């Protein structure tokens with residue numbers, strides 16, 4: 402397994418490889434917005450996905466923001482436009498946990514295939530869901546297991562399937578899928594989630610090789626975070642669990658191409674403390690890394706239920 406550690410700070414041209422006017426009119430009357438390529442971000446109404454939207458807009462990309470809640474998406478659009486009025490923000494409203502997903506196929510095809518003004522050069526397959534409360538597998542309903550597998554495996558695969566023709570037309574381009582370090586050291590009480598995160602890694606590596614054989618300039622990268630403060634991990638930030646903004650900055654920096662590394666490798670651990678933690682885990686005996694994974698999961702489960710109990714008491718007192 403090859404990992405790429407991030408050492409660089411983000412810069413204005415971190416993703417410049419994917420910022421090009423391929424196929425667009427470049428006449429002097431064409432506005433910056435019309436020339437700029439588009440980036441699609443899934444799960445963009447919170448956590449890491451919302452950060453991606455802002456950081457891509459800051460780099461000048463137009464954005465397609467996907468989410469299941471239209472009013473939340475409108476708020477994201479307003480916030481982005483308030484900071485970066487020169488970008489265009491399109492919205493893709495669709496659930497991620499359903500299959501078949503007609504709104505996804507129809508809505509995304511209309512944007513990236515039928516609208517010639519949308520030149521897609523980046524896809525951030527960020528959305529991922531997890532069952533709440535760290536249940537044992539047999540405590541889960543078949544619907545909740547299916548929802549996690551659908552949103553974390555089928556949904557990103559379908560996004561990639563629909564977007565690849567556009568990414569190939571507008572190469573060089575980038576297809577990122579966000580996995581988790583849990584794919585290598587799967588924590589207990591999260592078996593469907595951990596299984597799908599392993600899927601994301603193998604899926605990306607297979608496509609990475611496919612692009613090489615087919616001589617397509619489409620970079621396929623699986624980005625691997627450890628804990629990051631977000632809707633999924635509602636704790637104060639620490640060295641090992643940074644803010645979503647910090648983690649996303651490290652991801653943008655890690656994707657930067659340089660003369661000695663023109664294309665990113667298939668698996669990247671962008672945040673340096675996650676990287677060193679993963680290296681330590683990889684070189685430790687498996688009994689040790691399993692013990693650490695068990696301890697962390699048991700602690701998170703206890704914290705979750707303690708917090709849930711506190712919230713129930715608070716509600717009763719109100």
Ligand SMILES: NC(=O)c1ccc[n+]([C@@H]2O[C@H](COP(=O)([O-])OP(=O)(O)OC[C@H]3O[C@@H](n4cnc5c(N)ncnc54)[C@H](OP(=O)(O)O)[C@@H]3O)[C@@H](O)[C@H]2O)c1
Nearest residue numbers: 444445446447448449528529581627628629631632633634
């Ligand atoms: N945070 C971590 O510690 C961590 C660690 C490892 C990997 N990751 C990975 O990082 C990616 C981003 O995670 P995050 O931490 O930013 O998560 P998050 O804060 O929970 O994600 C928020 C986004 O996901 C959407 N979402 C949540 N549940 C959904 C559902 N059931 N159906 C459809 N959309 C749903 C939210 O939509 P609404 O606003 O409508 O709810 C929102 O757009 C995921 O792939 C995750 O597996 C995260």
